[in-house]
Amino acid sequence: MKKNYDVIVVGGGAIGSAAGYYLGKTGLETLMIDMYTPPHSKGSHHGETRLIRHASAEGTQYVPLVLRAQELWSDLEKQSNEKLFYPSGTLLAGEENAPFIADSVSVAKRYSLPLESLSAKQIEHRFPQFTVPNTYQSFFEATSGVLMSTKILLAFRQLIAHYNKVNTLYDTKVISIKSIHNGVEVITSRGSFFASKVIISAGGWSERLLDNIELPLQTMRKTFGWFKAVGNEFYPPNLPCFYFNFNKRKYYGFPNISGSGIKIGRNDSEIPMEPDTKEEFGEYSEDEEDLIYFMKKIIPAVSRNFKKGETCFITKTPDKNFIIDSHPENDNIIIATGFSGHGFKYSIVIGEILSQLIKEGKTTYDISTFSINRQFKENTQ
Ligand SMILES: Cc1cc2nc3c(=O)[nH]c(=O)nc-3n(C[C@H](O)[C@H](O)[C@H](O)COP(=O)(O)OP(=O)(O)OC[C@H]3O[C@@H](n4cnc5c(N)ncnc54)[C@H](O)[C@@H]3O)c2cc1C
Numbered sequence: 443m444k445k446n447y448d449v450i451v452v453g454g455g456a457i458g459s460a461a462g463y464y465l466g467k468t469g470l471e472t473l474m475i476d477m478y479t480p481p482h483s484k485g486s487h488h489g490e491t492r493l494i495r496h497a498s499a500e501g502t503q504y505v506p507l508v509l510r511a512q513e514l515w516s517d518l519e520k521q522s523n524e525k526l527f528y529p530s531g532t533l534l535a536g537e538e539n540a541p542f543i544a545d546s547v548s549v550a551k552r553y554s555l556p557l558e559s560l561s562a563k564q565i566e567h568r569f570p571q572f573t574v575p576n577t578y579q580s581f582f583e584a585t586s587g588v589l590m591s592t593k594i595l596l597a598f599r600q601l602i603a604h605y606n607k608v609n610t611l612y613d614t615k616v617i618s619i620k621s622i623h624n625g626v627e628v629i630t631s632r633g634s635f636f637a638s639k640v641i642i643s644a645g646g647w648s649e650r651l652l653d654n655i656e657l658p659l660q661t662m663r664k665t666f667g668w669f670k671a672v673g674n675e676f677y678p679p680n681l682p683c684f685y686f687n688f689n690k691r692k693y694y695g696f697p698n699i700s701g702s703g704i705k706i707g708r709n710d711s712e713i714p715m716e717p718d719t720k721e722e723f724g725e726y727s728e729d730e731e732d733l734i735y736f737m738k739k740i741i742p743a744v745s746r747n748f749k750k751g752e753t754c755f756i757t758k759t760p761d762k763n764f765i766i767d768s769h770p771e772n773d774n775i776i777i778a779t780g781f782s783g784h785g786f787k788y789s790i791v792i793g794e795i796l797s798q799l800i801k802e803g804k805t806t807y808d809i810s811t812f813s814i815n816r817q818f819k820e821n822t823q
Contacts, residue, residue, distance in 0.1 A: 445607065447473045447637040449800050450628050452616045452651060453644035454480050456487040456591070456786050457778050459598035460793025461641055466605030468801050473635055474608065475628070477615040481595035482683045484720065486754055488592065489666055491696045491705060492786035493683050494518045495532050495586040497550035497557050499542045500762060500784055500792050505553045510807075511791040515589065518790060522597035528588040530678035530697055533560075533569065536582040536687025541823050543579050543687060550583075556631055559581045571681055588683055588696055591786055616644070619651050621772050624665050639774045639800050646717040646757040648779035654771055659780055661757045663715035666707030666721055668750030669744045671698045677743070685709075686740060693736045703749055704741065708732050709783070715755050723751035756783035760818040764788075767796065767814035776800065777814060 449465060450459045453564035462474040478484055498504040519526045534557075536543045551559035560580045565572055574580055602608050611632065620627040625638045642648050646661040674680055681697035681704070695706035711732070715721055723729050729751055737745035759765060759780040769775035776799055778792060780819065785792070791807070798805040 443611070444471075444473075445635055447471045447609075447635065449473075449639045450475065450626070450635055450637040450643065451641045451643060452619070452628065453642065453648070455485050455643065455647075456789040457781070457792055457796075458641070458643035459595055459602070460789045461643060461778070461796040462602050462608055462793075463598045464793045464797035465800065466602055466608045468797055469607055470801065471543065472608040473611060473637065474602070475611045475614050475616055475630060475635075477613065479612040480599065481592045481683050483719070483754075485754070486756060486781070487595060487786065489705070489752060489754060490590065490592050490606070490702065491699065492589045492591040493532065493586070493685070493696070494527070494589050494695055494787040495546075495583055495685070497546045497553075497555045497583055498573070499545035499549065501811070502549055503808065504788070505549060505555070506697050507791050507807065509787050511788050512585075514557065514790040514794065518594070518597060521601060524590075524593055524597050526590045526597060527593050528590075528678045528697075528699060530587040531584040531586065531682040531763055532583055532586040533565070533572065533580060533582055533682050533684045535565075535574050535578045537685070538577060538579055540579070540687035542685070542692065543581065547581065556584055558584070565606065571675055571743065572684070573740055573742060582682070586683065588678065588699060589681065589787060590699075602807075616651060619653075621774070626774055639776065640798065641776045641778060641796055643778045643796070645779065645781075646755055648757070648777065652769070652777070655769065657780065657814070658760050659767065661715055661717050661755045662758055663711070663713040663721055663729065663782075664707060664709070664754050664756055664783065665711065665729050665732065665751055666705060666754070667730070668703035668749045669737060669741075670747035670749050671704045671744045676704055686736070688736060688740065691736075693740075703747070704744060706733055706736060708736075715753075717755060720755075721753060723753050756781070758782045761821045764792075764812045765814055766792065766809050766812040768799075770814060
């Protein structure tokens with residue numbers, strides 16, 4: 443195998459595989475390394491599906507990125523000839539003045555994004571599967587929906603395999619990255635490789651690969667699970683995606699897509715978890731109860747049908763904004779991490795951004811919020 447490259451991508455998960463795909467289009471000699479064979483269930487990208495919403499409560503800086511990502515997901519569907527996106531729409535609902543709802547509404551106004559206000563009566567009529575309290579504020583975002591995350595990673599892998607300038611090295615662990623004259627040495631469990639530049643997209647493991655710099659990253663355990671749901675009313679578009687601020691908790695979910703059932707997850711639980719010591723679903727007594735509690739109140743018809751649960755971890759920055767920047771002491775090292783539980787929907791456009799940073803040294807997108815040198819203020823929402 444060749445030892446010298448223009449660029450090495452360390453970590454071929456959601457972000458790294460998108461970067462590999464766009465680097466392939468640039469014609470640069472690229473090596474993508476992962477310690478497993480993506481898609482896998484050891485990092486942050488597993489569980490079949492991810493939500494894409496446009497009126498992003500996380501901040502206005504994300505809207506241009508998500509709109510571009512939506513276009514690129516369509517391109518990827520064409521390139522791969524796979525169904526990767528279901529435009530099911532998303533129902534947002536929550537107690538009055540829930541910050542998540544208020545922020546989504548304000549972002550939608552600012553960018554003229556369609557977000558339709560629905561009363562509890564209208565929901566009962568349009569989506570009778572949900573029981574939404576009368577006091578809740580609810581909105582429907584018709585343009586959003588489901589990304590088939592596992593199939594997307596497979597699509598990237600297959601498309602990357604067609605580029606003869608991109609090599610992949612799976613089941614190979616990167617042990618360290620050393621700055622050398624005119625580039626970097628990437629030391630792996632299968633020897634050293636050399637490149638002019640490196641992208642570190644190693645998710646929750648990224649910091650371990652960085653010398654002389656400490657990033658304020660925390661890895662947090664998240665739970666999700668599936669409920670058996672028989673009947674057309676649980677398939678998209680009859681059942682949309684949903685995101686609820688419910689009794690001071692946050693839950694999200696997906697319609698039944700491939701027969702696997704309705705998937706829901708709890709978004710606000712904050713249990714720290716080391717990436718290498720995965721705590722399986724059921725290790726905490728409340729794992730299952732948490733999910734059933736929501737379903738009993740909101741989609742009662744299937745709340746007795748719990749099938750199985752899983753865990754995954756997110757890699758959080760204090761302000762929940764991403765880190766996409768070059769290493770403060772070495773321009774040849776580009777870092778893309780800290781996706782804080784909301785990165786998947788943008789991964790394709792981040793792949794494009796990373797390839798621009800490598801090829802041109804700059805990007806056409808505004809990524810100033812993601813600077814590595816910013817003041818990381820705590821975001822408690
Ligand atoms: C339960 C859950 C639900 C989510 N829901 C959504 C959602 O609905 N919408 C949304 O937009 N986002 C969502 N996210 C967030 C999204 O999935 C993540 O932001 C995204 O997957 C992060 O991608 P990544 O490439 O940084 O990490 P990963 O996908 O984990 O990839 C990192 C890769 O680096 C590799 N690696 C690490 N260290 C090394 C090493 N030393 N050598 C070689 N390889 C290495 C790993 O094997 C891994 O493949 C969710 C996350 C979770 C956990």
